Amino acid sequence: MTDTSLNTQAPTGEAGFGDYFALLKPRVMSLVVFTAAVGLLAAPVAVHPVVALASVLFIAVGAGASGALNMWWDADIDQVMKRTAGRPVPSGRVAPQEALALGTALSGMAVVMLALASNFVAAGLLAFTIFFYAVIYTMWLKRWTPQNIVIGGAAGAFPPMIGWAAATGGVSVESVLMFALIFVWTPPHFWALCLFMNSDYEKAGVPMLTVTHGRRVTRRHVLAYTLLLAPLAVGTAFTSIGGPIYLAVAVVLNALFVKGAVDIWRRDETRAQADKYRVEKRFFGLSLLYLFAHFGAILAEAALAPYGIGGW
Amino acid sequence: MSFRVEHELHKRRRGRNIGLGLVLAAFIALVFGLTVVKVTRGDMQMPSAEQVGADN
Structure with a gap:
């Protein structure tokens, strides 16, 4: 074996730190x-x-x-x-x-x-x-x-x-509400992703709602969970972790989220395919902002409370 | 002057070793910091004989 053969630069299959x-x-x-x-x-x-x-x-x-x-x-x-x-x-x-x-x-x-x-x-x-x-x-x-x-x-x-x-x-009630916020947010967030990634789940045999019940049913489910989420998210504003900042954020974002879910529900596949699932992708992007902003607002209420601004 | 070119595998191993070393160092620093906080706040203090007696 020569030095040349020892020093080949081909990938080895050995994991680096980033892989772990x-x-x-x-x-x-x-x-x-x-x-x-x-x-x-x-x-x-x-x-x-x-x-x-x-x-x-x-x-x-x-x-x-x-x-x-x-x-x-x-x-x-x-x-x-x-x-x-x-x-x-x-x-x-x-x-x-x-x-x-x-x-x-x-x-x-x-x-x-x-x-x-x-x-x-x-x-x-x-x-x-x-x-x-x-x-x-x-x-x-x-x-x-x-x-x-x-x-x-x-x-x-x-x-x-x-x-x-x-x-x-x-x-406590507050921690259960934070749990519920993410719990009820997850289905519409994930199903919106499934609506434009369906073929992948189908290929892998994962029984996603889009695969087992079709996209029409999935669109209905997205709307149902979003309607369930809205009062929960806005209602959290009136607990000890909420306040005016959280209420403002929750009202605006839930109105946008419900509108997005209604748009998804009203669309059929032909229209969705025609614009490459633009509404579904926008709803998915909004869902990320939705969660970040709600928790950001809870944090803002807690951080500003000592200065008499946050909380009720 | 060395004619040996470093193999990509060795670079990756070095990266892994350095990464793991830094993680371990950070872990040690964190545990040390936690210990200092817990000891100075009295979290680790044993109950005194009088306290034990009062409890009984």
């Missing part, structure tokens, strides 16, 4: 960090900044770990779908067993460290969230029922509740 980081679904983690931080900061109990930082970080690591477990289990589906084929496991950069090992190790570490940093209630909720996402959603619901993302959405809804529990040591 990608296993943790960094984009989902950023949403978890944000909502968990809002839950923690909106709580009526002051938390030391180091404890707050550590708690949010361990919640994010727990969420990332469940993402790695999801990628381990779903490698076969991910391989088929264009959106996910480049992920570390289906692309062959990370071995499935490595994803399993990383997910399991980080799950245990995150739960234990959150218990040490804050309390057992928060750690218990984090453990349940990981179990719910990795086992209930990924292994069971996702391949079984078209209601997969409705029930599975609970996993993404827990972080603000865990953040709140890290500060207060318990669960």
